Amino acid sequence: MDAKELLDGLSSEQREAVTCEAPVLIVAAAGSGKTRVVTHRIAYQIASRTVRSTQTVAISFTRAAAWEVSRRLYRLIDGAPPACGTFHSHALGLVRDGLNMLKRSPPRLVGDPHTLIAEATSRLTQARRRAILTEIDRLRALGYSVAELLEHPEAISISNPDELVAIFTAMERAKARQHLMDLTDVLRIATELTARDDGVGEALRLQARWVYIDEFQDVNPLQLRLVQHWMGNDLSGITVVGDPNQAIYGWNGSDPDLMIHLHERIPALTRVTLSTNYRSTAALVHASSPIADSGFVMNVKAHRQGGQAPQLLGADSVQAEAELAAHRIQELHYRGVSYSSMAILARTIRQLGPVEEALRHFDIPHSVLGLTPLASAPAVIDLMRVARAERLSITEICDIVEEALGTSTPQQQTNQRILLEVATELRRQDPTADYVALDDLLRGLQVKGVDSVSVTTFHRAKGLQWHHVHLIGIGDRSYPSRRGLAPSALDEERRLLYVAMTRATDSLVISWSKPSTRPSALLAHLESDEKPATTPSVATSRGAPSMGTRLDRWRVKVAQERRLPAYLVLSDIELRRLSRERPSDQQSLLKLLSTPLLIESPQLIERLMTELTGTQ
């Protein structure tokens, strides 16, 4: 595409973000088209010869995001696109190239360095061990070495810092002894190599004259330091895009202040704001915006007008809440909504269990934690099983997929081709990748053409969107969790809820279950806008269950007897109608029903009547 074409279809603020001169900070609201802007900006600058592709680097936060950027650039750029990858994949490339030039072999990569210090931590309780290791990870992400910590023990934020330093030292020694490096070391070694005052450093620095970083709010000091050295301490060619309101990786040392105060490091920085949300209806933007306010006011505007405010629902138990979500999904699907345009999101992986169970119970196709139908397609499962069993490298995987393509059915080939495309791109980004990295990438990918509900965590939902989203576990007693009560952690939980709420394009349900009796305090502004809805699963506060709860239990019982989804026995709409109208005879009951199963079964009508009138 030529430079002019690349501006087609962009709003005026997006055009400004694409065309303005670097260095630039693009502050982008949720749903404001960050990926479109980043990819069009890179392509535009290459097409207008402002930057050279070979000296350009695009950095994303996840493999899935890097893959998406790379995929789009292939379509937008005539010729070879620039290097796209995550911080770690770029850093691995630098370590490999740099050490190669120095004729040294790179240390072997170890996934989890904590496994190396089992002995040094064996006396500790589980909780203390976890606290120390988490704190070591945080300090390392901030760039601290053992020597630096000895000079600045005040940086350690847990009790008995000497114990932490001793364990940190043991970990570093174990890695050195076995010639190992972990992912944090990869960033550190890459930084040292790029900072070298010799031909090696010079050659590496040539790669990064222009750098584009997406999701900049999640950058930690170690990552920023790498970029700074890689660019030869000249940040004039940098473009960063992000939203401080979506910073959710504090545990990894990331700090939205790095973005908010970037102009202090780069005085020539131009700031462009993308304040229009193209994703969500005005009602949803209105509902999520107050949560976003973290001293970084953005005044988000909605491109789409109208819409419904989020629905607030309470349930009796975690299981009832999960069933509620499943019912709603089934009902929407019944009305023609595709499964893949719906998602159920939770704060923690643990909360997804009951949801998965409820969806399985109702035979609703779903993908948990982004394990997409591509990853679960039989042809892909078979190949990945071989890859895992034989611990194949990415090159070997590409070979076996290519081989399999020759003998597969056309149906198998569709998924295998996508797999090959993904594996080939991963090999290009990171030739040292293996089956673990590919597995990881496949989990994060949304594949078109297969219909299933996404069930995932708030963290993993970042950057994605669905038409209808249901957030579970957002009650006054459960969100934020007790762990989130320190002021900085509380801020992060608030931002996390903001990320989750802004994933919905059209409708959003927010639910909770006992012991919570109302929505999280973070949603107080919604409660005053709209009285929380009562739901089929809500029980009265004390004593006898409400009519809604009784009818819901009744339909679940009948559904189980007949091995049917509950919505086919009695839909949510009918259930609410019956709770409200309370018909006292069969004739008025029949007028309120539309589900064929009930209408055609005198026996069920009689049982339902008994339930409604409370006679046993």
Ligand SMILES: Nc1ncnc2c1ncn2[C@@H]1O[C@H](COP(=O)(O)OP(=O)(O)OP(=O)(O)O)[C@@H](O)[C@H]1O
């Ligand atoms: N100029 C535009 N006109 C119409 N739709 C647009 C425009 N720009 C972006 N969109 C649409 O808005 C939606 C959100 O875009 P995108 O996912 O890139 O947002 P984002 O800024 O990355 O959001 P988030 O940070 O919340 O993940 C997408 O459906 C995209 O196609």
